[in-house]
Amino acid sequence: MNGLIAVYYRELLILRRRLKRQLAGMAVSPLLYLVAFGYAMGGGMIVQGRPYLEFLIPGLIAMNGMNQAFGIATEINVARFYWFIFEEFQSAPIGNAAYVAGEVLAGMTRALIGALVVICLCLPFGLSLHFGGWFWLAVLCNSFVFASLAVTMAMLVKSHADQSLVTSFVITPMAFLGGTFFPIDRMPLWAQKLLYFLPLTHASGAIRTSAFGGTPSAVSYLIMLGVGIVFFFAALNSVNQARD
Template sequence: MIGKAWYPIFLREMLLFRRQLLRISYLFSAMLIPIIYLLTFGLGLGRMVQIKGTDYLNYLIPGLVSLTSMMNSYTWVANALNLNRLYFKNFQVFIQAPIQPSAIMIGEVLAGMVKGLFASGLILIVGFITTRNLSITPLFVPILLLNCFLFSSLGVITGMITKSHEDTATYNNFFILPMAFFSGTFFPVERIPQPFQAVVWAFPLTHANILIRENSIDLYGLLSLVVLLLYAIVFFIIGSRLIRDYSE
């Protein structure tokens, strides 16, 4: 039984996270890239461009929240696991402890979700300050939670399979960075040239960006929700198995 076996893993990460919060550099690092995007695209074009019946800034901010949740949930888990495995060697303590692999997975994923939600909350606060018309849809919070869960699980996979700390940057450049720019964060996917749309529709962030802006789920929204749930389940299972089979 998993029970509360995941809690010590989660608590450890939260205690480390609390120490990070005391450093101003962490807050800046969590917000820097999204704020740059907001200033460059949102405030620069926000009141001159209309997308889907609203000004560009109102379209952009939900996408930036989704993007921030992806980057922080994924990056912090992937980097932490990689460092704990290869350099600090304290991940081996988790494996030797009488804890099920799924409990370790749950603790790491929940910690990644908290970090992703925290960074997303900061961007959302900035969004409410910069625009008066920003609204939160009924799907906003559940999709944000699902997005954090999904990419935290992916972060576990990356953290478990990388052979060096530099490898995490390679995975980031090939998978996370393309999703950041081409998954509907800054402009609708329909504006991407047709030959590339098939690849973009396979990105989980594309479906998160669609749903986080919707007021209700229609047929296409239901399809996006199914895609996100499948990604989340598959990533969680793969991550749990990688932890179970860990033998370094």
């Protein structure tokens, strides 16, 4: 437990030092999407019985949470390739599970802040969205999935170029195809079946349903939790291999 707290506290200190810049970075993309898609393209459009802006915001919360949780991979890479912090963790009395859990918690913290940033951006618009327990549970599950994936990828890649490839071929396509900007039922049936396997699809659906005041399907939470656990143990295995 002490090792977990030490890893997590280190990441919090880095986040606190860069907090203003991080908040600005977390707000830029969602704000651009709100203006470009919510107003310029979606003004007056009704999607699933709601104004498009109300449909869009839960998707942006899911997408921003994914991006911020996965962003912990960059911090790990910098620590590995430039500061050699990982080597210090190797020599310290910190278990692999504690290291992975600390980094995952740091990624989840960033994701929660990212979700709060999007909520703050939408509050002035007076939208009728609900932010209850089911909503925050979906946000947590979403952040757990992508923070665990981030730690896995950060330990497997050999350079920042490799990390950029992962973002380009995995994170960016998922951001646009995971039910964030449009309902996936507008896609061909074969595409819907493929998109069903994306964790962001379930995160967007659960966050949107709960934000609209409904109760999301338990299946979405179970899928996110299951995928997150798989990624967590994959991260643990990758750290074990890196230490060997």
